[in-house]
Amino acid sequence: MKVLVCISHVPDTTSKINFTSDNKEFDKNGVQFVINPYDEFGLTRAIWIKEKQGGTVTVLNVGKAETEPTLRKALAIGADDAIRIDAEPTDAFYVAQQIAAVVKENNYDLVIAGRESIDYNGGQVPGMLAALLKWPFVNGCMGLELDGNKASLIREIDGGKEKLSASLPLVIGGQKGLVEEKDLRIPNMRGIMSARTKPLNVKDATNGDHRTSVGNYEKPAPKSAVKMIDADNIEELVNLLHSEAKVI
Amino acid sequence: MSVLVYIESWEGKFKKNSFEAAQYAAKTAAAIGTEAIGVTLGDLQDDASVIGKYGVKKVISVKGSEFKSFDNYKVAEALKSVAEQQGSDTIIISGTWNGKAVAPVLAVAMDAGLITNAVEVPSSTSPLTVKRSVFSSKGLVEYSTETPKRIIAFIPNSIGVSEGESQAEVAEGSVSIGDVPAMEVTETDRVKGKILLPEAERVVSGGRGMKGPDNWGMLEELADVLDAATACSKPVSDMGWRPHTEHVGQTGIAINPNLYVAVGISGAIQHLAGVSSSKTIVVINNDAEAPFFKAADYGVVGDAFEVVPKLTEALRNFKENN
Numbered sequence: 333m334k335v336l337v338c339i340s341h342v343p344d345t346t347s348k349i350n351f352t353s354d355n356k357e358f359d360k361n362g363v364q365f366v367i368n369p370y371d372e373f374g375l376t377r378a379i380w381i382k383e384k385q386g387g388t389v390t391v392l393n394v395g396k397a398e399t400e401p402t403l404r405k406a407l408a409i410g411a412d413d414a415i416r417i418d419a420e421p422t423d424a425f426y427v428a429q430q431i432a433a434v435v436k437e438n439n440y441d442l443v444i445a446g447r448e449s450i451d452y453n454g455g456q457v458p459g460m461l462a463a464l465l466k467w468p469f470v471n472g473c474m475g476l477e478l479d480g481n482k483a484s485l486i487r488e489i490d491g492g493k494e495k496l497s498a499s500l501p502l503v504i505g506g507q508k509g510l511v512e513e514k515d516l517r518i519p520n521m522r523g524i525m526s527a528r529t530k531p532l533n534v535k536d537a538t539n540g541d542h543r544t545s546v547g548n549y550e551k552p553a554p555k556s557a558v559k560m561i562d563a564d565n566i567e568e569l570v571n572l573l574h575s576e577a578k579v580i
Numbered sequence: 581m582s583v584l585v586y587i588e589s590w591e592g593k594f595k596k597n598s599f600e601a602a603q604y605a606a607k608t609a610a611a612i613g614t615e616a617i618g619v620t621l622g623d624l625q626d627d628a629s630v631i632g633k634y635g636v637k638k639v640i641s642v643k644g645s646e647f648k649s650f651d652n653y654k655v656a657e658a659l660k661s662v663a664e665q666q667g668s669d670t671i672i673i674s675g676t677w678n679g680k681a682v683a684p685v686l687a688v689a690m691d692a693g694l695i696t697n698a699v700e701v702p703s704s705t706s707p708l709t710v711k712r713s714v715f716s717s718k719g720l721v722e723y724s725t726e727t728p729k730r731i732i733a734f735i736p737n738s739i740g741v742s743e744g745e746s747q748a749e750v751a752e753g754s755v756s757i758g759d760v761p762a763m764e765v766t767e768t769d770r771v772k773g774k775i776l777l778p779e780a781e782r783v784v785s786g787g788r789g790m791k792g793p794d795n796w797g798m799l800e801e802l803a804d805v806l807d808a809a810t811a812c813s814k815p816v817s818d819m820g821w822r823p824h825t826e827h828v829g830q831t832g833i834a835i836n837p838n839l840y841v842a843v844g845i846s847g848a849i850q851h852l853a854g855v856s857s858s859k860t861i862v863v864i865n866n867d868a869e870a871p872f873f874k875a876a877d878y879g880v881v882g883d884a885f886e887v888v889p890k891l892t893e894a895l896r897n898f899k900e901n902n
């Protein structure tokens with residue numbers, strides 16, 4: 333079983349988000365970057381697959397050299413090798429095209445991506461990748477079991493979940509449920525040592541198109557000061573919700 | 581030229597977001613100077629002419645059992661087919677779970693530019709430019725696409741809906757669905773008779789301060805008087821007090837209801853990331869220093885077990901008198 337795990341390199345969830353003074357770019361100053369949380373679930377799931385039925389786990393990122401520590405971390409967690417496609421990941425379709433080119437070259441059986449990157453919250457790359465490959469695509473995937481080349485999957489839907497069956501190869505946009513939080517693998521000393529010698533192959537980007545462009549950033553308007561209401565005067569809250577906030 | 585909008589339905593009934601999608605499409609079409617056309621897929625119980633209330637004058641209704649269970653590829657093929665027949669170059673999709681699974685597949689099928697997470701109607705139509713949310717609601721940015729065909733998926737509850745009087749003209753449509761990757765839905769497990777979290781206008785949410793799953797009854801009662809959906813913080817779903825589908829925040833779902841009532845939730849940055857764009861936030865917490873108060877519009881310092889029943893009671897009285 334050859335599994336490819338797509339990893340995006342994103343600001344840690346506790347990061348304060350700032351933009352450059354001309355509002356043209358995200359200000360990376362002082363921001364700690366991590367493996368996209370949804371991809372962490374997928375990576376651990378991939379390692380379980382390998383441990384149970386053999387095979388390899390490759391991690392891939394489309395990004396510049398700054399993302400290599402994130403890929404090294406994925407190697408320390410247990411991936412066998414890493415690929416970095418040397419390009420700015422500014423457009424989802426372009427990124428999907430880059431990943432599709434690697435998948436076509438390497439005959440993976442399964443591509444695990446996350447349901448969205450927590451930076452741009454696009455939720456586009458896995459679905460576009462699947463469509464480019466003409467493979468089944470299960471989004472919001474919270475369960476994956478393999479039996480030969482048959483896959484049983486669970487996906488989130490509005491207000492519930494669905495079970496599906498499909499054949500490999502396929503692409504998932506994964507999330508928690510693939511494994512639980514307590515099961516997430518973290519790097520140990522041996523992993524960190526061995527990650528240094530595992531292959532991290534840097535590839536040039538192939539041709540691709542950009543279909544979107546990014547304009548000015550802004551921060552959401554700040555909230556006005558909170559109005560505190562005495563717990564013994566809860567009718568006051570009801571009145572405010574009605575006459576001021578107009579939500580009831 | 582026209583704008584096409586996917587009117588999602590479930591077991592023959594329209595999803596609530598579909599009305600907002602129709603309105604989004606009607607506004608976008610007006611800005612471009614063209615008409616908006618709705619597409620329904622599958623057999624319906626609801627009358628498609630109601631879509632007219634939201635500004636869409638024409639609905640193409642495509643019947644057929646192939647849409648009985650949701651298949652992102654089949655839906656994308658059908659939308660592409662109708663878009664070709666109607667000469668539509670702009671497609672509007674509501675960012676529901678299913679909508680999010682369709683949009684990227686459709687973008688590839690149609691060679692379209694895709695902008696997801698939109699929070700407003702387009703600010704400009706050439707090139708098509710839309711404000712979208714990024715960094716889990718911690719930022720906003722304008723995205724543009726210059727491709728001849730383009731798709732916008734918006735975050736539910738972003739523009740709201742207002743109802744007019746018109747009825748849409750409904751025409752039966754037929755589509756050709758090519759070879760698509762095979763997937764089969766084997767079981768669907770969906771709550772019935774409850775307001776669904778992603779489309780809820782009002783949400784009542786509980787955190788670890790609720791102490792245990794047995795105490796959720798009072799939140800459900802509060803949700804009931806408010807016609808609200810229920811949600812929870814991450815530890816609450818991690819501990820299995822509530823289902824995973826109710827988990828909101830950076831790693832749960834992001835929502836932006838008109839009213840978010842947070843009970844016994846501290847207001848960690850990852851929680852706020854999923855709820856901070858709610859229009860009105862009420863926080864009930866027994867710790868006056870809880871960080872959530874800084875992000876709230878209205879705050880009550882007090883024990884949830886006393887405040888929540890009182891609030892439910894006060895709301896009931898209010899409803900009886902209004």
Ligand SMILES: Cc1cc2nc3c(=O)[nH]c(=O)nc-3n(C[C@H](O)[C@H](O)[C@H](O)COP(=O)(O)OP(=O)(O)OC[C@H]3O[C@@H](n4cnc5c(N)ncnc54)[C@H](O)[C@@H]3O)c2cc1C
Binds near residue numbers: 814
């Ligand atoms: C990578 C990562 C991702 C995360 N993603 C999310 C996410 O998506 N969503 C999310 O919610 N969290 C997320 N978290 C967790 C987050 O950091 C907080 O730990 C979590 O939100 C805290 O949940 P809580 O407010 O329910 O619990 P606590 O922080 O324990 O707060 C409980 C609150 O209840 C109050 N309280 C106690 N008793 C009462 C009472 N009787 N009446 C009234 N109030 C009472 C307390 O004063 C306290 O403020 C994430 C964390 C990480 C590291």
Ligand SMILES: Nc1ncnc2c1ncn2[C@@H]1O[C@H](COP(=O)(O)O)[C@@H](O)[C@H]1O
Binds near residue numbers: 339340453458
């Ligand atoms: N630059 C990238 N390199 C590798 N994988 C990516 C990249 N961007 C997105 N992905 C994958 O696609 C998923 C969804 O990302 P997005 O479509 O950007 O929200 C992520 O969880 C990753 O698995």
